[in-house]
Amino acid sequence: MRRWMRSPGMSEPPDEFDWIAALRPLTRGHAAALDLKDDAAVLPARPGFDLIVSEDAMVEGVHFLEGEDASIVARRLLRTSLSDLAAKAAEPFGYTLMAAWPARRGWDERMAFIRGLDEDGARYGVALLGGDTVSTPGPLTVSATVYGWVPAGRAVLRSGARPGHALVVCGVVGDGALGLAAARGAHPGGDALAARYRLPEPKFVLREALLAFASASADVSDGLVADAMHLAEASGCGLRIDLAATPLSDEARAWLAGRPRDEALVELATAGDDYALVCASPEGGLLAQASHAWGIPAAVIGAFTASEGLVLTVGGREVAARRLGWRHT
Amino acid sequence: MRRWMRSPGMSEPPDEFDWIAALRPLTRGHAAALDLKDDAAVLPARPGFDLIVSEDAMVEGVHFLEGEDASIVARRLLRTSLSDLAAKAAEPFGYTLMAAWPARRGWDERMAFIRGLDEDGARYGVALLGGDTVSTPGPLTVSATVYGWVPAGRAVLRSGARPGHALVVCGVVGDGALGLAAARGAHPGGDALAARYRLPEPKFVLREALLAFASASADVSDGLVADAMHLAEASGCGLRIDLAATPLSDEARAWLAGRPRDEALVELATAGDDYALVCASPEGGLLAQASHAWGIPAAVIGAFTASEGLVLTVGGREVAARRLGWRHT
Numbered sequence: 001m002r003r004w005m006r007s008p009g010m011s012e013p014p015d016e017f018d019w020i021a022a023l024r025p026l027t028r029g030h031a032a033a034l035d036l037k038d039d040a041a042v043l044p045a046r047p048g049f050d051l052i053v054s055e056d057a058m059v060e061g062v063h064f065l066e067g068e069d070a071s072i073v074a075r076r077l078l079r080t081s082l083s084d085l086a087a088k089a090a091e092p093f094g095y096t097l098m099a100a101w102p103a104r105r106g107w108d109e110r111m112a113f114i115r116g117l118d119e120d121g122a123r124y125g126v127a128l129l130g131g132d133t134v135s136t137p138g139p140l141t142v143s144a145t146v147y148g149w150v151p152a153g154r155a156v157l158r159s160g161a162r163p164g165h166a167l168v169v170c171g172v173v174g175d176g177a178l179g180l181a182a183a184r185g186a187h188p189g190g191d192a193l194a195a196r197y198r199l200p201e202p203k204f205v206l207r208e209a210l211l212a213f214a215s216a217s218a219d220v221s222d223g224l225v226a227d228a229m230h231l232a233e234a235s236g237c238g239l240r241i242d243l244a245a246t247p248l249s250d251e252a253r254a255w256l257a258g259r260p261r262d263e264a265l266v267e268l269a270t271a272g273d274d275y276a277l278v279c280a281s282p283e284g285g286l287l288a289q290a291s292h293a294w295g296i297p298a299a300v301i302g303a304f305t306a307s308e309g310l311v312l313t314v315g316g317r318e319v320a321a322r323r324l325g326w327r328h329t
Numbered sequence: 330m331r332r333w334m335r336s337p338g339m340s341e342p343p344d345e346f347d348w349i350a351a352l353r354p355l356t357r358g359h360a361a362a363l364d365l366k367d368d369a370a371v372l373p374a375r376p377g378f379d380l381i382v383s384e385d386a387m388v389e390g391v392h393f394l395e396g397e398d399a400s401i402v403a404r405r406l407l408r409t410s411l412s413d414l415a416a417k418a419a420e421p422f423g424y425t426l427m428a429a430w431p432a433r434r435g436w437d438e439r440m441a442f443i444r445g446l447d448e449d450g451a452r453y454g455v456a457l458l459g460g461d462t463v464s465t466p467g468p469l470t471v472s473a474t475v476y477g478w479v480p481a482g483r484a485v486l487r488s489g490a491r492p493g494h495a496l497v498v499c500g501v502v503g504d505g506a507l508g509l510a511a512a513r514g515a516h517p518g519g520d521a522l523a524a525r526y527r528l529p530e531p532k533f534v535l536r537e538a539l540l541a542f543a544s545a546s547a548d549v550s551d552g553l554v555a556d557a558m559h560l561a562e563a564s565g566c567g568l569r570i571d572l573a574a575t576p577l578s579d580e581a582r583a584w585l586a587g588r589p590r591d592e593a594l595v596e597l598a599t600a601g602d603d604y605a606l607v608c609a610s611p612e613g614g615l616l617a618q619a620s621h622a623w624g625i626p627a628a629v630i631g632a633f634t635a636s637e638g639l640v641l642t643v644g645g646r647e648v649a650a651r652r653l654g655w656r657h658t
Contacts, residue, residue, distance in 0.1 A: 034486065034487075034488070037487060037488060037562075037563045038417075038486050038487045038488070038547075038563065039383055039413040039416060039417070039487070039547055039548070040381050040382060040383040040413055040414065040416075040417050040419075040484070041381070041382040041383070042379050042380075042381055042382075042417075042479075042484050042486075043379060043380040043381075043382060044379050044380075044481060045374040045375055045376050045377070045378055045379065045380070045481070046374055047374050047376045048374070049374055050371050050372060050373050050374065051371075051372040051373075051374070051380070052369050052370070052371055052372075053369060053370045053371075053372060053425060053458065053459065054368055054369040054370070054459065055425045055426075055427060055459060055460050055461050055474070056461050057427045057429060057461040057462075057463045058463070059429055059463055059464070059465045059466075059467070061466060062463065062464060062465065062466070063463065084368040084369055085369065087368060088367075088368070088369050088371075090369075096382060096384045096474055097384075098384060098386045098427060098472040100386060100388055100470055129382065130382060130383065130384060131384050132384050132385050132386040132472065133386075134386045134387070134388055134391060134392065135388070135391060136388045136391065136467060136468065136470060137388075137390060137391070137467070137468060138388070138465060138466070138467015138468045138470065139465065139466060139467045141429055141465065141467065141470050143427040143461065143472055145384070145425055145474045150371075152373060152374070155369070155371050157363065157367050157371075158363075158366060158367045158368070159363070159366060159367070218367075218368055219368070233366075234366045234367065
């Protein structure tokens with residue numbers, strides 16, 4: 001970081017020093033943060049462990065609703081970023097933060113943002129290590145780079161799937177899209193469903209299960225089918241998916257009930273923002289079982305293949321995949 | 330990273346895959362980047378070394394001129410970010426990138442941005458490790474998180490200055506401000522001076538000298554006096570600065586010649602964007618000498634003190650410091 005707040009030609013109360021003082025508790029005493037008194041963070045090597053790094057950015061009106069409460073923005077940012085570490089079976093410990101603030105979001109909203117970071121920083125055991133805060137004439141734009149440890153060579157990558165490995169989904173699918181509709185008032189699901197969109201839960205409880213049973217893993221942000229295909233492509237495999245067994249919430253089941261089932265299932269499986277995990281596993285049943293043991297619905301919904309491309313079915317019936325952008329072979 | 334480009338509800342050619350393919354050469358074959366095929370980067374521990382992390386963000390119209398060439402934006406982003414690593418005596422090796430693109434900057438500008446990253450990535454030996462690219466209705470907003478190694482415990486922090494240590498500046502001061510004026514057409518310095526603002530040079534050549542002679546260090550981004558005071562405050566010291574010996578370019582000398590010298594020197598020393606280094610050193614003369622040996626003008630311009638606050642002079646004459654925001658004792 002060069003500085004925490006920069007407003008060339010302006011001096012506005014509260015100033016940069018108040019802002020850094022407000023951020024300081026977010027370091028949770030982590031030595032690497034140097035109390036936010038330096039331009040950099042210093043991370044000692046942890047022999048025997050790899051450092052996993054992932055970054056996610058969000059723009060107001062694009063990745064979260066315009067006017068969204070700043071504490072929710074902060075928590076959603078941390079959670080969606082940390083979800084990538086969870087997918088790699090990493091143990092999170094810190095993050096750096098980029099925030100570009102529009103003038104119309106004042107000091108109160110910045111404090112709300114800090115409260116959100118504080119709450120979920122404590123929840124997931126992650127410390128603010130540094131970053132950069134700037135002003136912008138545009139929309140609120142935030143980015144978190146998150147850091148976690150994994151035993152050396154054990155990170156669960158996208159590229160480890162092999163033909164014959166099961167495709168396992170851990171977590172429900174479709175609540176991201178339905179929750180976004182609820183948050184917009186376009187779905188009667190109300191606050192509980194909207195909260196699943198706003199505040200997804202990174203699946204860190206599955207870390208040991210992933211290390212034991214998963215050969216590849218990613219979180220569902222682009223959509224179940226798209227993210228499963230990311231695994232297949234990074235692994236040089238094809239993929240069969242049957243959506244009939246996809247884990248769904250009660251709300252998603254109710255939404256499906258009034259619709260043509262195959263099409264509606266495809267819609268949920270291509271909508272994204274679920275932050276379930278899609279995994280490859282030579283022992284899919286054991287991975288699903290471990291997930292259930294943590295209270296996370298899971299199912300084997302397909303398998304990686306030696307051929308190219310995707311075969312997408314519901315209960316054995318092929319369904320149109322052209323809309324997904326994948327070449328159907 | 331969750332994905333490289335996200336445009337909910339839109340599909341625009343070229344797409345996400347073209348973008349990632351275009352970014353891939355920027356990884357320079359670094360294994361940690363996983364060919365940008367994953368959601369994360371994997372960095373093996375380097376025993377005996379600390380990892381130094383720093384992040385800098387820039388917004389169009391705030392931190393670079395509106396309509397600035399995208400390749401210049403990319404290079405300025407890398408250089409200003411890497412400058413923080415240079416100040417810590419770190420050896421850089423990689424970066425993650427956040428870019429929020431407005432629709433009005435099309436594919437050609439994105440390619441220019443990549444060319445800029447490629448050019449300076451090669452220059453400084455840094456590899457793209459991951460990141461996130463998003464679309465924005467606002468101004469072009471970019472952020473780089475840069476990574477470097479330093480022998481364990483040897484990072485040159487802000488907090489290592491002690492009373493009696495010399496204040497040394499390595500590099501000229503004031504060209505950032507004059508160069509910005511030149512870039513805006515408000516100074517007759519032309520392209521050469523403007524280039525010093527646009528493309529500052531991180532002082533990596535001074536790494537060994539910093540490790541040998543510096544007790545504290547930071548780069549000059551907020552202004553020579555402000556950044557020197559950051560060292561003093563982080564170290565619990567006071568500071569005497571005499572600006573008479575401040576290293577200046579020929580252009581800055583010419584600019585000074587027509588002005589009241591004391592005031593004009595203070596103006597240059599509080600303007601920022603110079604990316605010189607301000608250092609504390611028990612052996613200030615040796616540090617300045619090493620800097621000269623690399624062709625970087627340097628001078629001892631003050632000393633850290635056991636009292637609080639700042640005493641600012643030019644040739645022994647006290648000059649007004651109230652405008653700097655520092656309490657003058």
